[in-house]
Amino acid sequence: MHRMWNMATLLAVLAFFCGFQDTARAVSEDERNNIELYQRLSPGVVNITSTVLERDFFFNIIPRQGTGSGSIISDKGYILTNHHVIEDARKLEVTLANGEKYTAEFIGSDPDTDLAVIKIDAPRDELVVIPMGASRDLKVGQKVLAIGNPFGLGQTLTTGVISSVGRTLRSPGGALVEDVIQTDASINPGNSGGPLIDSSGRMIGINTAIFSPTGANVGIGFAIPVDTAKRVVNDLIEKGYYAYPWIGATLMTLLPDFAEALKLPVKRGAMVVEVVPGGPADQAGIRGGTARAQIGNHILIVGGDIIVALEGNPVQDADSLIRELRSRRPGERVALEVVHWDGGRERVTVILGERPGGYRYR
The missing domain is CATH 2.30.42.10 (PDZ domain)
Structure with missing residues (x-):
């Protein structure tokens, strides 16, 4: 009887732990998609540190650093980001997901679309390219993922949906940018320049701004449509500016x-x-x-x-x-x-x- 009780107890304990493990392994299809996309694409998202020279109260020149994000778009080391991330920078440093740091070279910038391209000289086997999709047929309700470096915290993933399409946003250059994507995926300072990705793993936008009375995310973020980026990026690489x-x-x-x-x-x-x-x-x-x-x-x-x-x-x-x-x-x-x-x-x-x-x- 004592032996039977021990066997029953053992079976119950085994059943408990098996059930616990099954519960731990229970990941939804949507979660698996998030995990797979993050693991595959986050190495293609970089942290950009820009150093700007400013004058203090006594007119002394002092350096000020800012951070942003960027997407590797070519195995030649080209990185797409926002114009406002690199504007007026005297030094640009890129940190890859593996922690390697590289001094970046400015290639081209367009204030009218708030887009810029920089370049690093890194081995090709360290460069994971974020593929570009299309933004012309996006629908409200589609799932999106934002990968970036909010507040300097590297390799952060947030998810949400497309809240609206066809928005108009005024760029730092003063021009109106058409067809801007609105999303509720959390975008905070430092996310600027990072990719907005669809569920198939393609970049559909470049995170650029938030609407917030507090300076932190309140569920209204904006991304420059990738179709705009595809229109200007070749000129930025070849000429250093976009020929309007x-x-x-x-x-x-x-x-x-x-x-x-x-x-x-x-x-x-x-x-x-x-x-x-x-x-x-x-x-x-x-x-x-x-x-x-x-x-x-x-x-x-x-x-x-x-x-x-x-x-x-x-x-x-x-x-x-x-x-x-x-x-x-x-x-x-x-x-x-x-x-x-x-x-x-x-x-x-x-x-x-x-x-x-x-x-x-x-």
Whole structure:
């Protein structure tokens, strides 16, 4: 009897520990996906330390360090990050996931999209490349993962979903960045420049900003869409800056109230305020304003052409026309329909130039 009790006790203990181990091994499919992606991709996410020179209260020059994140995008050592992570840096140091540190070389930067590329000279077998996906067909509710170095704490993973798409964010350069991704995955200072990854393990965005009254994450983070990065990254590597198309004209939205007050033949479009002499618009024969007119509290430059269509599609305002032109490349031809101030219409072809003053580091 005593022997049987011992055997029963032993079986119960074995059953308990087997059940405990089964419970410990019970990982959901979603958790397995998170674990696998982190283990595979986190070595491709780096910590970036930037040293900026500043003046203290007594005007002494002192160094100040900041941290951010970046994604290895090539086995040649190219790293994609945010412009604001490396802006004005006099020294850049990259720490890989294995702890190895390298001095980084600045390659190119674009304040308008808040993107930059730096480079390290590291052995290829130490470089894990983060593959780029696509951001044009993202859906609200998709799972996303953010890997980065918040507050300098390396190799941190947070998860969440896409909260919204098509947001507009103003970059440090002052330009509006279109199609920005909003997510509730925790993004904090130090995450900037790190990748936002989908469940298949592809980068769909570059974490760049948070909305927070406290400075810490409150569930509203933003990422530059990877399609924007794919558009500019080659120029950053080859030229050091992104070559934006340039029409060589200052534009202003024509509102129906203005059109009625000025007795214009069209109600909407983009008014040409000024053309740069010798610029693309000037060479195409587009005319700028010649006089001033006051409508209510508004002072308008009038007398110039009004752009009413681009490639046959109606132009409703100056902003939409500028956004469409920004998606083109220098040297590309665009067909515009313009209405002259006297009411005549004309179709003109503009060969876009390259915007002067491309951003160059230092």
